[in-house]
Amino acid sequence: MGKLALFGGPRTIGDEQHLRSSWPDMGLERALCEYTGAKYCKCVASGTAALVSGLFAAGCGLGDEVLTVAFTWTATVGAVLRVNAVPIFADIDPRTFTMDVEDARRKITPRTKAILPVDFYGHPAPIPELVALADEHGIPVVEDACQAATGEIDGVKLGNLAHFTAFSWSGKPIYSPSGGGAYLTNDRRLFERGLLAGQHPTVIQGLAHDPDVVKYASMGGTGDNLRAVGTDAMQQLLDADVRTNARIRNCDWLTSTTRACGACRATASSRR
Numbered sequence: 471m472g473k474l475a476l477f478g479g480p481r482t483i484g485d486e487q488h489l490r491s492s493w494p495d496m497g498l499e500r501a502l503c504e505y506t507g508a509k510y511c512k513c514v515a516s517g518t519a520a521l522v523s524g525l526f527a528a529g530c531g532l533g534d535e536v537l538t539v540a541f542t543w544t545a546t547v548g549a550v551l552r553v554n555a556v557p558i559f560a561d562i563d564p565r566t567f568t569m570d571v572e573d574a575r576r577k578i579t580p581r582t583k584a585i586l587p588v589d590f591y592g593h594p595a596p597i598p599e600l601v602a603l604a605d606e607h608g609i610p611v612v613e614d615a616c617q618a619a620t621g622e623i624d625g626v627k628l629g630n631l632a633h634f635t636a637f638s639w640s641g642k643p644i645y646s647p648s649g650g651g652a653y654l655t656n657d658r659r660l661f662e663r664g665l666l667a668g669q670h671p672t673v674i675q676g677l678a679h680d681p682d683v684v685k686y687a688s689m690g691g692t693g694d695n696l697r698a699v700g701t702d703a704m705q706q707l708l709d710a711d712v713r714t715n716a717r718i719r720n721c722d723w724l725t726s727t728t729r730a731c732g733a734c735r736a737t738a739s740s741r742r
């Protein structure tokens with residue numbers, strides 16, 4: 471054994487190698503970055519935890535508005551309330567059941583701190599258009615892709631499109647019996663601030679560089695525990711596209727058979 475840090479040996483805490491070996495989520499995080507093309511990923515306790523991390527990272531707090539949709543699972547709105555913000559509902563497009571960009575534009579106010587679209591039934595919301603709208607206002611899109619972890623738009627995987635994206639493993643395209651989820655982003659600042667919503671101090675200390683984040687690291691940010699479970703979702707990630715493509719084929723068949731809404735050609739699976 472080498473010299474202990476106490477006696478002048480190499481420091482292990484705060485070193486990525488240490489984190490890799492100590493936290494089982496690290497392998498899945500790297501795989502998710504590779505799969506989606508996103509730069510940063512953190513596995514967390516659930517999709518809800520990922521949404522809370524995103525809204526916290528966006529700086530949402532008391533009285534701020536988060537523009538979202540009512541046609542969703544309760545956790546979307548629950549996450550907004552969890553950070554003491556106010557949900558403001560934009561209409562949905564009757565064809566895709568996802569956020570209507572023009573109505574979102576109408577409902578943005580100076581108090582809007584984030585746009586939270588939902589990829590409902592696995593169908594991606596119009597993320598590029600919403601990102602453009604959010605950029606006009608200097609706020610992030612925190613995408614609820616909990617039902618759409620394998621989805622993509624024009625060949626770009628979800629996770630690599632919005633400012634911040636939340637995935638869930640509970641009964642979704644990528645599944646773990648113990649649940650869990652992850653957040654993905656290309657924005658280092660959002661990645662680091664998201665850690666403060668509920669990661670263990672050693673994880674924050676190991677991953678964060680921003681002094682504004684590091685100063686709260688030793689107490690674990692908010693003190694919540696949103697730490698990863700469900701890291702066995704890795705197995706599902708390996709053949710996620712095969713299963714998603716089978717679902718798309720089934721959906722196409724159903725659509726052509728029933729002549730139902732053509733918009734249900736989801737790029738990810740439907741829920742549960």
Ligand SMILES: Cc1ncc(COP(=O)(O)O)c(C=O)c1O
Pocket residue numbers: 515516517518519542543545546588590614616617638639640649650651741
């Ligand atoms: C649209 C949507 N958002 C968020 C969540 C929350 O995910 P989790 O159950 O992993 O917290 C779900 C889960 O069903 C969902 O369907």
